[in-house]
Amino acid sequence: MNTIKRLIMGNEKFKKEYFPYFEKDLKESVQLGQRPEVLFIGCSDSRVTPELMLDTQPGDMFILRNVGNFVPPYKHDEDFHGSAAAxxxxxxxxxxxxxxxxxxxxxxxxxxxYDDISDDSKMVHVRVWLELGQEAKQRTIKSQKFETLEEKYRATERNSIRNQLENLLTYPEVKKRFDNKEILIHGWYYDIETGNIDFYDKNEDNFKPLKEFTI
Structure with missing residues (x-):
């Protein structure tokens, strides 16, 4: 079946089978404005599906997705940056x-x-964006020896979460609210192959199953 045709059919199914459950709440949110309690910063990867992973409803999460779920450090200037604006x-x-x-x-x-794309003219913006992950790469390389590349990649993914959490706290308003206990910050790691999510325990500097998380 044609891909776009499948999406059109999917929308028809959504309107008939799912939308009626949310219609009242969505109309109310139009009048009163959205009031999500969660900002979810995830990767653009097509296999990462926040609403399915967490069984959320429309209005529950404000979602920011980009390549690598990177958080650019705060800069006090007028450079256009969609992630920072979100x-x-x-x-x-x-x-x-x-x-x-x-x-x-x-x-x-x-x-x-770990790939060299410095001479790839088709990846100019990707090359610049990936600079946001270099610190995680260096942290991984310095931390230990790995028997396989896959082990190194998995460690880099987790170290990137650590790094992005640090970058998030460079935003003055985020830092102020975090220090005042007005906002909680979480680092999660989703395993595509199992559906499991681990959370980052800063006190122990490791990742644990999400079901063990306590506030």
Missing amino acids: IEFAVSVLNVKNIIICGHSHCGACKAL
Whole structure:
């Protein structure tokens, strides 16, 4: 079946089978505005599906997705940056109470950190964007020896989450609300092959099953 035709049919199914359950809440949100309590920062990878993974409803999460679920460090200038704008909007306008940075296994962005694309004229913007992952790469290389490339890639994916959490706290409003306990920040790691999610425990500097998370 043609891909677009399948999407059209999917929309028809959505309107008939799912939309009626959310219609009242969505109409209310149009009148009152959206009020999500979560900013979810995830990867653009087509296999990462936040709403399915977490069984959420429309309006539950404000979602920012980009290549590698990277968080650019705060810069006090007027350079155009969609990811930074989304973070600012979620925190300062929507007043979200939680920010989740969710990395995942088999991340193409983290793997690409080890590829040489410096001469690829078709990947100019990708090359610049991947600079946001270099610190995670260096942290991985310095940490230990790996028996396989796959082990190194998995470690890089987790180290990237650590790095993006640090970058998130460079945003003054995020840092202020975090220090005042007005907002919680979470680092999650999604395993595409199993559906499992681990959370980052900063006190122990490791990842644990999400079901063990306590506030």
